[in-house]
Amino acid sequence: MPHLVVDYAVSLESQLEISTLLLSLDQAAIESGLFESAAVKTRAQGFMHYTVAGKPQAFVHVCARILSGRSSEQKLLLSQQLLGVLASQVPGQVSRTVEVVEKERSCYLKG
Numbered sequence: 001m002p003h004l005v006v007d008y009a010v011s012l013e014s015q016l017e018i019s020t021l022l023l024s025l026d027q028a029a030i031e032s033g034l035f036e037s038a039a040v041k042t043r044a045q046g047f048m049h050y051t052v053a054g055k056p057q058a059f060v061h062v063c064a065r066i067l068s069g070r071s072s073e074q075k076l077l078l079s080q081q082l083l084g085v086l087a088s089q090v091p092g093q094v095s096r097t098v099e100v101v102e103k104e105r106s107c108y109l110k111g
């Protein structure tokens with residue numbers, strides 16, 4: 001399954017419902033047209049200690065772990081759609097970042 005793994009500053013929990021954010025990211029991944037809706041997995045982990053540029057600024061980072069073989073354009077579109085969710089749902093002075101990481105198709109196993 002494509003895995004959407006969200007790291008975030010726990011301070012955001014006072015302004016943001018993380019479960020809602022995960023549902024929106026899940027929806028954006030499906031709308032990218034790259035995945036079966038049943039395949040997308042999301043999870044989030046809050047961090048208490050963090051810095052951005054040496055300051056304790058809040059952050060949210062999404063790592064999309066997808067099977068290898070998509071084009072650069074497809075991966076960029078996915079990143080843009082996920083970042084759009086962060087831009088619309090995460091308020092304030094927050095570092096918002098997205099990356100796409102490929103899982104090697106030949107050794108991705110399911111049990």
Ligand SMILES: O=C(O)C/C(=C\C=C(/O)C(=O)O)C(=O)O
Pocket residue numbers: 001002003034035039065066067068110
């Ligand atoms: O294997 C599948 O087709 C579905 C799947 C993972 C798919 C991706 O990660 C992807 O399409 O990038 C799965 O784990 O079942």
